Amino acid sequence: MATASEESDGSRLSAGVGAVADWAYRLLVYGVLLFTVAPLVVVVLLSFRPNPYGNSVFSAGWPSTTWYANLPDLLASLGFASSLIASLKIAVVTTILSLLIGGLAAYAIVRKEFSYSSLLETVLISPLVYPWLLMSLAILMTASYLSGAFDVRISMSFSTLLAGHVLFTFPYPIRTIGAGLQNYDDELDEAARNLGATRLDTVWNVTLPLLRPGIISGAAFVFILSFNQYIISLFLSGTSIQTVPLLMFNLIKAQSPPQIAVLGTMLMAGMVALTIVVEYVAGMSRYI
Amino acid sequence: MSIMSKRFREGVSKRLTTMLGTYGGSRHAKWLLLAPALLVLVGLLYAPTAFILQESVRVGSHLGLTHYASVVVSGYYRSVALRTLGIGLLVTLLTFALGFPLAYAAVRGGRLLGGAIVVATLAPLSVDLVIRTYGWYILLGQGGPVPKLLVALRVGTVESPPQLLFNTAGIVVGLTHVLLPFMVFPIMTVLHTIPREYEEAARNLGANRLGVFAHVLLPLALPGIAAGMLLVFTNSIAAYVTPAILGGSTQTLATEITSIFTTTNDWGLGSALAVLLVVVAVCIIVGYQRAMEAAGGAIGGTGGER
Amino acid sequence: MSTDSQGRVEYADVVKEYGDVTAVKEASFTVEPGEFVALLGPSGAGKTTLLRILAGFEETSGGRLTLDGRDVDAVPPHERNTGMVFQSYALFPHMTVRENIEFGLKRNGFDGDEIDERVETVLSMVDLAGYGDRKPANLSGGQQQRVATARAVAIEPRVLLMDEPLGALDKKLRDQLQVELTDLQSDLGITTLYVTHNQSEALTMADRIVVMSQGRIEQIGTPTEIYDAPATRFVAEFIGDANFFEGDLDADGESFTTAGGTTLDVTYDSAPAGTPCAFVRPERMDLAPRGEGDGANVVAGTVENVRFVGSTTQYYVSTVDGRLLVERQNQRVDAAFAEGDAVDVTWALADTRVVTDDPADGA
Numbered sequence: 001m002a003t004a005s006e007e008s009d010g011s012r013l014s015a016g017v018g019a020v021a022d023w024a025y026r027l028l029v030y031g032v033l034l035f036t037v038a039p040l041v042v043v044v045l046l047s048f049r050p051n052p053y054g055n056s057v058f059s060a061g062w063p064s065t066t067w068y069a070n071l072p073d074l075l076a077s078l079g080f081a082s083s084l085i086a087s088l089k090i091a092v093v094t095t096i097l098s099l100l101i102g103g104l105a106a107y108a109i110v111r112k113e114f115s116y117s118s119l120l121e122t123v124l125i126s127p128l129v130y131p132w133l134l135m136s137l138a139i140l141m142t143a144s145y146l147s148g149a150f151d152v153r154i155s156m157s158f159s160t161l162l163a164g165h166v167l168f169t170f171p172y173p174i175r176t177i178g179a180g181l182q183n184y185d186d187e188l189d190e191a192a193r194n195l196g197a198t199r200l201d202t203v204w205n206v207t208l209p210l211l212r213p214g215i216i217s218g219a220a221f222v223f224i225l226s227f228n229q230y231i232i233s234l235f236l237s238g239t240s241i242q243t244v245p246l247l248m249f250n251l252i253k254a255q256s257p258p259q260i261a262v263l264g265t266m267l268m269a270g271m272v273a274l275t276i277v278v279e280y281v282a283g284m285s286r287y288i
Numbered sequence: 289m290s291i292m293s294k295r296f297r298e299g300v301s302k303r304l305t306t307m308l309g310t311y312g313g314s315r316h317a318k319w320l321l322l323a324p325a326l327l328v329l330v331g332l333l334y335a336p337t338a339f340i341l342q343e344s345v346r347v348g349s350h351l352g353l354t355h356y357a358s359v360v361v362s363g364y365y366r367s368v369a370l371r372t373l374g375i376g377l378l379v380t381l382l383t384f385a386l387g388f389p390l391a392y393a394a395v396r397g398g399r400l401l402g403g404a405i406v407v408a409t410l411a412p413l414s415v416d417l418v419i420r421t422y423g424w425y426i427l428l429g430q431g432g433p434v435p436k437l438l439v440a441l442r443v444g445t446v447e448s449p450p451q452l453l454f455n456t457a458g459i460v461v462g463l464t465h466v467l468l469p470f471m472v473f474p475i476m477t478v479l480h481t482i483p484r485e486y487e488e489a490a491r492n493l494g495a496n497r498l499g500v501f502a503h504v505l506l507p508l509a510l511p512g513i514a515a516g517m518l519l520v521f522t523n524s525i526a527a528y529v530t531p532a533i534l535g536g537s538t539q540t541l542a543t544e545i546t547s548i549f550t551t552t553n554d555w556g557l558g559s560a561l562a563v564l565l566v567v568v569a570v571c572i573i574v575g576y577q578r579a580m581e582a583a584g585g586a587i588g589g590t591g592g593e594r
Numbered sequence: 595m596s597t598d599s600q601g602r603v604e605y606a607d608v609v610k611e612y613g614d615v616t617a618v619k620e621a622s623f624t625v626e627p628g629e630f631v632a633l634l635g636p637s638g639a640g641k642t643t644l645l646r647i648l649a650g651f652e653e654t655s656g657g658r659l660t661l662d663g664r665d666v667d668a669v670p671p672h673e674r675n676t677g678m679v680f681q682s683y684a685l686f687p688h689m690t691v692r693e694n695i696e697f698g699l700k701r702n703g704f705d706g707d708e709i710d711e712r713v714e715t716v717l718s719m720v721d722l723a724g725y726g727d728r729k730p731a732n733l734s735g736g737q738q739q740r741v742a743t744a745r746a747v748a749i750e751p752r753v754l755l756m757d758e759p760l761g762a763l764d765k766k767l768r769d770q771l772q773v774e775l776t777d778l779q780s781d782l783g784i785t786t787l788y789v790t791h792n793q794s795e796a797l798t799m800a801d802r803i804v805v806m807s808q809g810r811i812e813q814i815g816t817p818t819e820i821y822d823a824p825a826t827r828f829v830a831e832f833i834g835d836a837n838f839f840e841g842d843l844d845a846d847g848e849s850f851t852t853a854g855g856t857t858l859d860v861t862y863d864s865a866p867a868g869t870p871c872a873f874v875r876p877e878r879m880d881l882a883p884r885g886e887g888d889g890a891n892v893v894a895g896t897v898e899n900v901r902f903v904g905s906t907t908q909y910y911v912s913t914v915d916g917r918l919l920v921e922r923q924n925q926r927v928d929a930a931f932a933e934g935d936a937v938d939v940t941w942a943l944a945d946t947r948v949v950t951d952d953p954a955d956g957a
Contacts, residue, residue: 021497029393029405032386036408036468039423040415042433046426101324108321122577124325127333129518129573131526133542134562137549138336141559145339167332170325190651191684193671195749196701201672205697209688228416231528231546248418252425252533264419275414276407285410288473 040268047261067262074259078247087244090158091227094165098222099215101166102173109174110181125171136164136235156238164236165226172225173218176287180214217284224271337566344559355560365544369564372541375456376525379463383520384513386464387471392505394472395479405472413469421533424462428452428534454536462530467523471516478512479505518576522569541565601627601752601785602662603648609656610643610809617643619809620657625753628783630776632800634790636832639806641789645755648787650674661752672701677751681758683742685730691717691741692726698749716744719778736767743775753785760795772799793833797821805829827949830873837879837918839872843948850948854914859890860946868950876921878945881909881931887938891946893918897935911939 048063067074075081105124114120127135143154154160188210192202208215230245237243242250244267251260278284347354359365394405412420427434435449444450452458482505490500506513528542535543541561548558603625610618618640625631633641646652647659650671659666666674677698686694692713699709717723720740730738739759746754759775760768776799779786790796796803797817805812805820805828813825824830827838841852843860850860850872860872884894895913902924909920909931918939931937 018497025389025393028386028389029397029401032390032468033405033408035386035465036412039420039427039465040412041423042426043419043423101328104321105325108318112318112321114318120322123329124322126329129522129569130333131522131542131565131569133526133528133545134337134340134566135333137545137558137562138340139332140549141343141555142336142339163328163332167328170328174325185682185684187680187682187684188686190649190671191678191680191686192697193651194649194674194676194678195698195745196672196675197697198670198672201701206686210686224414228414230417245416245418248416248422249529249533252418252422260419260422264416264422268415268419271414271416272411275411279406279410285406285473286477288413288469 040272043261043264043268047258047265049258049261067258071262074262078251078259078263079242080244080247080263083242083244083247086241087227090161090165090233090243091223093162094169094226095219095222097162097166098170099173099219102170102218103177103215105170106174106178106181110178125174127168128171128175132168132229132231135168136232139164139167140235156236158241160236160238161233161241164232165229168229168232169222169225172221172287173215176214176218176221176284177211178214179287180211184210213282214287216278216282217287220274220278220282220284221287224275227271340559340562343555344563346556355556358557359560359564365561368539368541368544371456371538372525373568375459375463375531375540376521378460379467379524380517380521382460382464383468383471384517387468387516388475388509388513390468391472391475391479394476396484406476409469409472412465417466417529418533420466421462421530424458424465425453425533428458428461453534455538456535458534458536459531459538459540462534463524463527466527466530467520470519470523474512474515474519475509476512478509482508514576514579518572522572525568526565600662601625603753603785603787604660605644605657606659607657608644608647608654608659610640610647610652611655617809618647621806621811622657623804623811623814625785625787627785630779630786630788630799630801632788632790632796632803633806634793634796634803634832635806635812636791638808639791640809641791641806642757644806645678645757645787645789648674648753649676649678649755675702675749675752676755677746677749677753678755679739679742679746679757679759681761683730683738685738685741685745687730690727690729691722691733694730694741695726695745695748698745702749704749712748716748719747720744720774735763736771739763739771740774743778747778747782747784751784753787754779756786756788758789758791761790761792768795775799797833805832807832823947824949827871827873830947830949835876835919835921836873837876839874839915841870841872843870850946852915854916856893856915858946859943860948861943862948870948870950872946872948874941874945874947876908876919877906879918879920879939879941881911881920881922882938882940884936884938887940889940890943891941893939895937895939897931897933897937900931900933911937913939 047067048065050064050066108114109117109121109124139160140156143156143160146152147154184207188206189202192206193199197205228245229243230249233241233243233246234249237246248260248263251263275284344355345351345353359369390405390409394402394409397405426432429435430449430453432453434452435444438444438450439446452461486504486508487500490504495503525540526542527540528546531538531540531543532546539547541564545558545561545565548554548561605621605623607620607622608618609616609620621640621644623631633644635641643652647654648661648666650666650669654667661674661676685691686697689697695713695716696709699712704712713726714723717726720743722737722740722744725733725737725741730741733741739762743756743759746756756775760771763771772795788796788800797820800817802814802816803820804814807828813820813829815823815825820829821834824833830836831838839850839852839854839856839858841850841854843850844857848859848861850858850870852858852872858872880889881897882888887894893913893915895911895918897909898912898917899910901908901910903921905924906921907924907930909922911918911920920939
């Protein structure tokens, strides 16, 4: 009798512990979710603040669309349009080049035999773990050394910026397209050939459509990373180009909160929308 | 097991090689496919890195370790280097502590929660680092929501609220947020491959939640955890934007190197610090690969061969 | 080109090497127009390689391969007009069933109305009319198999190549599709090369069987020939069940002394080279109570194990020549034997075959 009641007490106790653990776990998960979105949400909230100063998010008159109403003037005064165009230009060209370079490399390492293939793969994706700061410094130093030592003028411009952006982004398509190629059933290509398709026809109508998620995800990674890149652009863009992240950083250093909040909210909306669409279409999170 | 799969892979790649060899032109054509990537790597990464290395040991017109000596002797640089490594370690542990439960919930918590977690983790990744960091700047700043909340919870007082901005704490919070996705997604990928039955079997055999985590999930998810930790650590010791905005005058190796190059222009000293940073990163990566090979041997169950 | 010369395949001393490994050793055989030939053997025997060489996915290392008298070596895969059904089906996942079938039709000179018509025809041929707009992922395994077959025959290939087409299906579905595929093949009169490792599939479906082992052709013949008169011990072992007796042929050439000391009456066509052994199919053996056995060959033994299999019963009988398997039809309830019974195992002279060890095995 006593044993039975002890047992039931014990199991009731452990059930209680289980329920508490369940709740603690749930609390932790939602807490972390809050943590991930908090800095984004606060920027959005801040953009509706009427007065520009202080750190409190909500103040009298919130929400106010004052800053949005003045958006055209704000953009014009900051020269935002030229920054946006510069960022888009560099991001688009980088995306095209990195997809090509990375796509060809992915095809080679998955489909061809190399003597030291795993070493080769590590070498190819090494920019993924190489500090961005050092990449850009090394390029900057080398360029300025070459300019001094020889009579080659290498000044920081669109082309050096592009070089830096391609260097740090091209491994992403290697990973996303390479993953697609690795899971690819080669019999599909053979079936197409067997049904009368030439090699090019097969690549275009069978292989590429099936690799589409990897290609789209790779393109999205490159575009987003290039568009948001700060440190590499800082060192390699020279004086004439100011990308959006450079502009935003300068705004923070100049203590202009409302402008940052408004611009940040709009940029964020664009990027988050792009990411959600790509995640839905191609499942890009699988490739991180 | 590993022998079988190796043979299988060889068979497949042999078949492929024959196929492509037949139609794919010469034996050297494959190098042509890699040429653009290798050109970018050598021209823009390896050669410039070699140049930094050379600069770090060049004193005037001959070689010497003067720059390294001045880094080692200086208490200031030692403390910056130690702070950077400490931040890296702390951020790695924090992202794991927060990231593993999140990844687990995303994989096992049903479609709705899973989708919400993926979006909430992925979306910040796409937002300009400067904007995200600015969010923390507001949240952590004096009179901001987080210090207020902490004071309400009796951490610190109204007169001297906890200082979370322009110091190491700010950098750690910011980097933990920035690098969390790099911990969550690799772990999620691995957890997806672990059948739920393993956990149920462990519970059935008498393990409690902690036991399931320690003896089933942790060992099986180790490759993903290690990959996540590698990414987080190397990224956090090299990060620039977050320490620059949230650290104030608190320097890390990255901000220190940047300020040397942009203000004093002392190439030798800057290069020596840069080489230190690269050496740490390379050691971590090599160590990771060694550990993965060892773990692969143990998990792969090839017995006492290794 | 006359229609009846369509689809004649001739392998002449075809060799395939991968580096040091020889996958196919001088294979020679002919497939006549409209014939159904099965390539049968264990995995790694080289059957699939022979198929892939004909489809153009592999190059020969030696020998000659002709399709309707024309050397195919220089013809790229997409111009060979061979319809292949892959083991994985290789249905394009991003296309509907209709688009899958149209893919080949568009590239083989069919146009407009003709394409629509052919799609409907082949879909109803495989009982899938109305499934045209589905994606392959929304079909069952058996339906996917049928689509793969329909896609391959739609282009009216000179030869249909099937690589373990039923390998991924469960037994019941496999049996059903075996019948359907045979009917389809004979209706269309299409030359067919069919790779399988399943001996009953080859026996029931094929006009002729090419048995392969380790890259070598062991025997070519009709199912009956292969079953009743296997050329090598490998063939006898691989197809059906068999009781083997190790031993030696006597000098007179009409009897065989087993390792256990029994003398068996045997028949054989010509004096075999290599190590001989005698074998008897289980269903050709019968049982009688000890001492009552009657026939050319009688071996005494004890029933060790009885397995009721439905239409037949299998008896494992221990004898001086090892354990023999005897399979009897279940029609005479009275003649059943039980475990421990002392019996005679009997069989006729014509059912005692002599084959030699595979020389490759002995090496």
